[in-house]
Amino acid sequence: MSNSTDFIPILPLSSISQIYPPPNIDAQNDRYRTLIETFRSFYPNRSPKFISRAPGRVNIIGEHIDYAGFGVLPMAISRDVLVAVDVFEDDKDGRVLIANVNQEKYKSHNWKFEGKDKIVEIVVEEGVCNWSNYFKCGYKGILQHLDTDNPKGMCCLVDGVVPSGAGLSSSSAFVCSVALATSRANNENLTKKQITEISIESERLCGMNTGGMDQTASIFSQNEHALYIQFLPTLTAMPIKLPSINPPIAFVIANSLVTADKVVTAPIHYNLRVVETKLAAYDLGITLFGKECVNLRQVCDLHSQTNEVKASNLEYLSEFLEKHHPESNKRDGYSLDELTKLLNLSESEIQAMFLTKFPVRAEKFHLYKRSKHVFDEALRVLRFYEVCLANEKNGFCDQGAFEGLRENGIHDQMTFESLGRLMNQSHKSCKELFDCSCEELDKLVEICLDGGAVGSRLTGAGWGGCTVSLIREDQVESFIQHVIANYYKPLFPHLTKKQLDDAIFATRPGCGAAIIVCPDN
Structure with missing residues (x-):
């Protein structure tokens, strides 16, 4: 299953009527006009050459399974992140200036390109993630992909209306919009698939072990369609019409x-859940097949002996857990010491294999429930x-x-x-x-x-x-x-x-x- 638009570049549009439904056009025209006017006042004698936009998403169903390798079914929403951009054509320093229309909450930042071995410094402290880090992630990810010594300088103004911290993927919309803007500023027409994969890796620079659903939905979505997204054996996004019923x-x-x-609480919430599913995959892989599995989708594939996810295989694995998993009657999870016995690994091996890539804090690990x-x-x-x-x-x-x-x-x-x-x-x-x-x-x-x-x-x-x-x-x-x-x-x-x-x-x-x-x- 593949989408014919996977390898098509995101080409520029001349009208926002190709993006927003008719009832929203007047309000969006006003918004874009205000963004351009604000840009001109914030950066005197400059005007934006283009505006990149990426929407937030709502996941209709399929929560916390993308990073386990399974398909999900989100859709893009009308709320989005805009980045207005002008390019410093002759700036050899690769200067980047960023500002936000909400200047009281989000302070302006600037930096210079630090060479392709570093590009830009991203400092993520536990519990703190400055808004500029998300910009830097998208910017750095694209320049790493381009492997350039001489990136274009940019001055940018951001307008985001996806509510932050609301589970609507405001951070991924921001990273995707910046990645798209950086690509365009450097005269590269990357494909939807390239932008998506770069954005997935880029957001991880902020300390989030993201699975990829958010970025895929933000890039690939189509009007009036949800997306059935699969990640293995390769990233695919299939537009799917929701049922036509009356009333709609x-x-x-x-x-x-x-x-x-997600970034602030990642060590005790999001990242921890990723680790718990990986621990569960390792346990089930050894128990059922004598093989080390990196995610639960791999366990499913070994059982089905195919790359296709089938209902019968999922039903079997769910029933197996209920009947045979030692934690099915042990609802308080495993301590690190208990995990060493369950997995037949030393504590240092568990730390090295599961607990070092992204920050995690936990006294108990739940494998059965996850x-x-x-x-x-x-x-x-x-x-x-x-x-x-x-x-x-x-x-x-x-x-x-x-x-x-x-x-x-x-x-x-x-x-x-x-x-x-x-x-x-x-x-x-x-x-x-x-x-x-x-x-x-x-x-x-x-x-x-x-x-x-x-x-x-x-x-x-x-x-x-x-x-x-x-x-x-x-x-x-x-x-x-x-x-x-x-x-x-x-x-x-x-x-x-x-x-x-x-x-x-x-x-x-x-x-x-x-x-x-x-x-x-």
């Missing part, structure tokens, strides 16, 4: 307003994808019977409920097996379901951030008012209308990354 499907994103900064979630969640992604793929005329019955079901709305309701049920199961697993939810997210999911959502779940890394809810399009307004009345008003009574509009909003599958040529350039 809609998604509403609601921010719990609990900030989830691997059980991964196999079950991978199965849910397959089921969701199958529902989306199913031909409406034979998805549930023969053609003659279908017409009656369609006329009575039964087929639509079955499709709708099938997708919602998978989303609800996903949240339950994230909460109980992966321990990546929080009290506020659980409360928000409950309110969303009470308000008419057929499915609702946390999205993104968890530990705060957002939920995504599946509802019918004709219920959007009443649903949003229900959530405002029952979640935001009691817990955050002083939010302004603009803050509420930023906290909860409906979204459609949006367009991926793009370059927009500025007027007069």
